Amino acid sequence: MFNTGEVLETINMIEREHLDIRTVTMGISLLPCIAGTAKKTAENIYDTICKKAEKIVKVTYELSREYGIPIVNKRVSITPASIICAPFASKSYLIGKALDDAAKAVGVDFLGGYSALVHKGMADYEKTFIESIPEVLADTERLCSSVNIGSTKSGINMDAVKLMGKIIKTAAEKTKDNDSFGCAKLVVFCNAVEDNPFMAGAFHGIGENSTVINVGVSGPGVVQHAIENNKDSDLTELAEIIKRTAFKITRAGQLIAKEAAKRLNAEFGIVDLSLAPTPARGDSVAAILEEIGLESVGTHGTTACLAMLNDAVKKGGIMASSRVGGLSGAFIPVSEDIGMIEAAQRGTLCIDKLEAMTSVCSVGLDMIAVPGDTPDTTISAIIADEAAIGMINNKTTAVRIIPVIGKNVGEEVNFGGLLGKAPIMPIHKESSELFIKRGGLIPAPIHSNKN
Amino acid sequence: MQAVLTVIGKDKTGIISEVSSFLASKNVNISDISQTVLEDYFAMIMLVDITAATVEIAALSEECAELGHRIGVSIHVQHEDIFKAMHSI
Known part of the structure; x- marks a missing residue:
């Protein structure tokens, strides 16, 4: 027979803390x-x-x-x-x-x-x-x-x-x-991955089997709640709590992935251990960082908290699944996370801080709205910065940026549903045009020569 | 196949009776049962065998949710594997 506490914990996670596949x-x-x-x-x-x-x-x-x-x-x-x-x-x-x-x-x-x-x-x-x-x-x-x-x-x-x-x-x-x-x-x-189940960046790599099932789990609310229940824990203990929570979440994902693959005549691919937020309150990665002890996401300490969170999620998740892949880490899309939206509206969260955050978590500058008159060379330069972080740190980085035509800083854009809403964020006005016009290839870093 | 049925809500007379007679009507066998009352809060967990049941697990889950709504408690029916996966290695 099952332990009452464990059964109720699972039900609580699903009913109140937005645990879902x-x-x-x-x-x-x-x-x-x-x-x-x-x-x-x-x-x-x-x-x-x-x-x-x-x-x-x-x-x-x-x-x-x-x-x-x-x-x-x-x-x-x-x-x-x-x-x-x-x-x-x-x-x-x-x-x-x-x-x-x-x-x-x-x-x-x-x-x-x-x-x-x-x-x-x-x-x-x-x-x-x-x-x-x-x-x-x-x-x-x-x-x-x-x-x-x-x-x-x-x-x-x-x-x-x-x-x-x-x-x-x-x-x-x-x-x-x-x-x-x-x-x-x-x-x-x-560094795009070939087995990412999340949109908009999913594609099926040519090294993959003909038909596979990849599953992305989520549960920022569950992690937030676990931290909330441990107000006096130090960061070592918090990391352990996050690991245990990530383990449970991932096991649910692994179960569904295997069963879905069987019923759909496909191969089980991977479980992506991501903390993917939605605009719903209680389903926010920003709220986890704030629960750890930041007044607002974006302030000093954000990168450190995110690094700890991201690493603990991976460590807990990796043991829970026979195959881990995709992006596997905390997502920080601005428009899809109520805590990020509010921090951007307050001006606490800026693009430069987001860029720093992307060096310690999965993905990159995600769902960021910028003024519609942003020059294409500035967008290219933002992409180059992110790509440099990915290239040097041997990780995936991405840019999903929306220059909203006709809108400027102070205005807002609303995509609705899971894509949420975003304030138009300010960017640097100084030009990057000459840099971008040079073209060519930034050579691979020295540590890529491993053979 | 085994499923876990949970009943959560404010304690009152006849909850177990309502649930178990409903399960009997669907030919669902109760393998194990545990129940606790914390203050006024009622939590019952049943392990049920639905191999011979007259309905599929998904339909049973929906009908139980309706029953719960009627008697003022929350009832979930889930495949036991979700709990095994999440809480045992």
């Missing part, structure tokens, strides 16, 4: 879909996704009812589309449309992988593909895009960084009637 993401290889023409390839893609992911919504619904734990998002990730589109790059939009249609047909809320990997060099067909991204994001609803522009092993492709500044501005322009929403579906990575 944040996403069940099916990774699908689309390599077998490549045909002689874009039209035929698009048909193959639509059919493949509809066949493989047909039951994802039904199965996750059943699992959530049987185990009594909510499964918030059902998603699909695919082989980076620039590879699929290589023979007919100028018609990439046809593939984008087929992907969006397939996502709607199977009922997933997002499909990730309209992506290109150009961290070392950018072939002509990849450039053409990347140039299609703004229009495709404007014309589709559920499709997400990402571009990997650097890695520890290869350095930072500054030509791609320069291009992505322009692409982000174009995507913002093309969706300006909708608060430049297109940019919320576009991530620029350094």
